Amino acid sequence: MFHREAGNFKTTYASDMALFPLPITRWTAAALAVLFIVIVPLVLHEYYLSIFNLVFIAIVGALGLNILVGYTGQISIGHAAFMSVGAYTAANLATKLGLPFWVTLPAGGLMAAFIGTIVGIPSLRIKGTYLAIATLASQLIIEWVINHTPAISGGAAASIQVPRPTLFGIDLKSQSQLYFFLLFFAMLAIVATMNLARSRIGRAFVAIRDQDIAAEIIGINIFRYKLLAFAISSFYAGVCGVLYTYYFGIANYEAFQINVSIDYLAMIIVGGLGSVLGSVLGAIFVTMLPIAIRTVVETFGGYIWDTNALSAVAASMRLVIFGMLIILFLVLEPEGLARLWRNIRNYFRAWPFSY
């Protein structure tokens, strides 16, 4: 991810596929781990930790969407709906049966994976545009069903309060406690995705993305792998939804509407399709941007707009800037921030003697 190498000296398949191909990669990974586990929580204020927490949750969701869209090439505009499935599953289990988070979290993920597999079934016959519309429909249908079934949504306001997650008898309440809780899952998701991408399954996904008919001819069971991609991706989405639920202490369908699906698509496009680093960078960027926009609009917006309308203006401004970013990245740098990072690294590889 971060290393630079002087040439390609690999002699075995195992070394080509290693998670840490060079010692320096291992050192950077270790340094990053120390930075995020020890230094960041010691140095930063609770407010900044809360931003980190949101980023960690987004990383899980973005990785899931990137497995489906970036690696397997199947478009989904219904990612947020799978999150809501996970969120409401966990919330119902936690409130009605009183189960702890280490049961509700995988349960939410599995439920989302199950629904995601059903939604993925049309992908066996259709792709591209048609699949995009089909997933859009499932987003709207899942949203409607949750909203209109009191047994799932918990009544009129369609929101369920959940208890705080407990670990070793301690309620995880403060931002710094939640920081470690969420960091663990973000790291788990990152490592799992990196391992998935270099496994047989990951390579099958990439083959399907690049040319699905050819992939079928060389013996990849498209039926199985497409559904598997939907299942894995929605599992991540479900876990992401559960994490949101525990983080905010409430499951609410309004947090999982179609604009959230678009936010996540923006993350992987701005970050870089088919790249773990890209998902992480995209999640950071797209989570921080609205905070930055809100700060700027609230500070300087008073000169242009009515002060009462500022929060609405910030929301609209966010839409406009998001749309522009998506288009700019698509037109100018389709491989996203991950590619930009690689370009910068390559520039400095031979710097200052580039020729």
Next chain:
Amino acid sequence: MGSMKEELEFLFSLVVSGVSIGLMYSLIALGFVLVYKATDAINFAQGEFVMLAGFFATSALTLKGMPILAALLFAIIAMVAMSFALERIVLRPLLGRPVISVIMATIGLAAILRGLPPITIGAQTKALVLPIPDTPINFGPATIPPIQLLGVTVSLVFLAGFTWFFMKSRMGVAMRAVADNQQVAMAMGINVERYFAIAWAMAGVVSALGGIIWGSMLGVDTQLALVGLKVFPVVILGGLDSIIGAVLGGLIVGTVESLAAGYLDPLVGGGTKDFAPYVLMIVMLMFKPYGMFGKHKIERI
């Protein structure tokens, strides 16, 4: 419930309103189909186009104080100009890229268009009053507002016009050639890029009319863009590249929606109107993904 006669009259009025609304959906779906037919690009911002046309018309009316016909003309011209610019700046660099690029670009565009009005001219709903009477017209037991009748007329005229255009006119035939195979069309001396621009401009005109009619019916605000969500069931049912499919799809979606609102809403407590067309669409996608009249794509490696 009342007698048999009342039941039938209720059904009849639901069908009439469904059909007239459905044909107005067809008009918006037409903009979608035109673009897909010629350029293979799918426009997820169709609803936002309609909304934008409504905003153009109302701002010309209120800010500049134009007479109504001039304002409508302004909306049409502005939409054509915008479609041209969009094709040139955003979509042309994406030629030959994966499908998701175009889809995401239009989703991004939709976000921009939805965000712009509240920043520039305010979010409150604006009225767009057309110079037509507003006493409902009776069709037996059913009543239709005149604006819907106007919408139906405009839809039918445009649908017939475009069918003729694609079947008979030189330009329409060239456009079909471009849609069928861009390289062969180029080799035959057709200026492919020009036809892309023309297709987008035509979609702009259709969206402008859709925006004026829907805007005067519902009022112009960002909610107007939600009409665009109805386009997807319409085009999937009919087939993404078929004009006659857009008509039939619109009729089916309009009728299903109206019947669902009339019969199912009392049972489940509302909202089936926005839901039923999508269920219909999912079923269609599972069994006949290319719709009733859509062209089947045969893939080769």
